[in-house]
Amino acid sequence: MFTLSADWMSFVIVGLATLFLIGELLVNAKGVFSLLGLGFISIFFASYLDPAMFFVMLVIYFVGIILILIDGKILNDGTLAVIGLVCMVISVGFTAPNWVSGLYAVIGVFIGGIASFGFLKVFPKRKMWTKITLFDQLTEEAGYSSMNSKYQSLVGKQGLTTTDMRPIGTVLIDDAEYSAISQGKWISKQTEVEVVKVDGTKILVQETKKSAG
Template sequence: MLNIEAEWISFVIVGFATLFLVGEILVNAKGIFSLLGLGFITVYFSSFLDTGMFFIMLIIYFVGILLIVIDGKVLNDGTLAVIGTVLMVVSVGFASPNWLAGTYAVLGVFIGGLSSLLFLKVFKKRNMWTKITLFDQLTEEEGYSSINTTYKSLIGKTGITRTDMRPIGTVKVEEKEYSAITQGKWLKKDTEIVIESVDGTRILVKEKQ
């Protein structure tokens, strides 16, 4: 068992461990970062824990890492990533010999994790993260459109309300029905309307004069 006497060393060791392990998730480092991260986190846990607790906390820490990976590959909503981060924090916090060393260790998790984002500027990023970060700009020139082209073509056309507009309701334009809204004005069913503007799929109508 190694001996870490200065509490701030926990920040350094856990920080580097998280930096390299999360960095391995973000970029393709060919396993080098994972080995470095594993080495640092092993030093941390082995310094304070006996063999039984060493493996328990190590497993909890890596389950946290695994949840972050699963979030990046499957869910992409951040839920599992948050849970994974909590598990990492819990493992290093409970493994520390006192509250000060634990605080340093927890800071190491957050600072190391945030610092790993710098690797994205240097190394090739993994494709799994493109789902959440949207590296490609969604522009019409690249084949994307933030506004439904069918709805855009409705601007200026006339129709009739199929329900009462309070101020949201249904309108019929060219034999098709759409959900629409007025500028706060209530309109009765079967009122003639004109499409004033379209914002995405939000259709703004007004009474035809």
């Protein structure tokens, strides 16, 4: 068991851990980032916790990262991201021996998480996310010309939501149901909407003026 000698080191250690762990999930770093991130966060937790609490807080921290990534890549409604962020903040904040060190650690979570997206400009993005997300762009070059033309014909048409859109849901247009997205705004079931844009098979809708009024 060992301890960090200065409160500010919590910011550095937690920041680097978050940077590399989220970075590993965003880009193909061949496992190097995950090893670095695991090493840094292990140093932080091992500095202040006994073995039993070490594993508890480590699990809470990793659950937080996973929830944020699931929300960002699949659900996109912000709920899981907030829960995940709270998990990460709680794990590092409650581990720190005093409020100063805890504050540094929490700031490290935010800075490290934001900075990790910089890896996308340097390293290749993980293909696994583009395979499972609803937001793949299907272009004519990829062989989706007929499907793309069908969806393009929906622009300007009005329909009715058959599920709550948070912001993803289902709309009924011309007696056919389509998966759609409401550009970040939640729309209740049985609301009149209009198709404003189509990108491949991604249908973007908004409430009609009549419904919004």
